[in-house]
Amino acid sequence: MTIKYELLYFKFHGLARLPRLLLDMTGESWQDRYPQDWDKEKQDQPFLHIPVLTDFQEDGSKFILAESSAINRYLAEKAGLMGSNARETALISQFYESWGEIHQKYWPLTYQFNDMLSAEQIDKQMSDLREKIIVPILTKHDQALAKNPSGFYVGDKVSTSSDWMSLADVAAAASLPLFDYKNQVTKETHPHLFALHEKLSNHKAFKAQEARFPGKC
Numbered sequence: 001m002t003i004k005y006e007l008l009y010f011k012f013h014g015l016a017r018l019p020r021l022l023l024d025m026t027g028e029s030w031q032d033r034y035p036q037d038w039d040k041e042k043q044d045q046p047f048l049h050i051p052v053l054t055d056f057q058e059d060g061s062k063f064i065l066a067e068s069s070a071i072n073r074y075l076a077e078k079a080g081l082m083g084s085n086a087r088e089t090a091l092i093s094q095f096y097e098s099w100g101e102i103h104q105k106y107w108p109l110t111y112q113f114n115d116m117l118s119a120e121q122i123d124k125q126m127s128d129l130r131e132k133i134i135v136p137i138l139t140k141h142d143q144a145l146a147k148n149p150s151g152f153y154v155g156d157k158v159s160t161s162s163d164w165m166s167l168a169d170v171a172a173a174a175s176l177p178l179f180d181y182k183n184q185v186t187k188e189t190h191p192h193l194f195a196l197h198e199k200l201s202n203h204k205a206f207k208a209q210e211a212r213f214p215g216k217c
């Protein structure tokens, strides 16, 4: 079978979590590639980082794309998950970017800032992030989901597949379990977000993801 896509990333989920889910959702054949000698291979990448997607073209050429958000949008478009008009696409991007804000603010506090801040400072920053950003923003998300009878973020017929899912839904379902909400985001407080997560957890791409690198984030 000819391979349509290849994703270069390390052997864990990290920034490849969404690209891998979306690759499964394109219905095309694809493969992971793990760097053998990253220090060498780094120089060959568009911006010296991974993930990097290669899309093998019919004429034998390669389309190479870096930056996880660009990769996610490209693959979501290929999978029919970016809506069917400019407004749907914009709303899908809006919710997707909003999850992006949480990721961008949360992970540095969990990893990079450990060297610069004391444990108390990190706790304080994390609690501010939770109270002022994560919980109130996810409350808005839950309210938006509540308004849509489909249970997805963006109206009807946003997808060529029968279930109307979009990049925003995939990002939400993949992201929801990753953060420590200290019991402030639960099935009771944010029922629509949890219902979306539960619905997508049964999707075969999510099942395949679960089986990949168990126990690693």
Ligand SMILES: N[C@@H](CCC(=O)N[C@@H](CS)C(=O)NCC(=O)O)C(=O)O
Residues within 6 Å of the ligand: 014, 015, 042, 048, 049, 050, 051, 066, 067, 068, 069
């Ligand atoms: N803005 C980039 C960040 C990519 C990034 O930082 N990737 C890390 C892995 S998560 C990486 O390439 N680390 C190895 C290195 O920089 O040498 C994106 O979203 O794709």
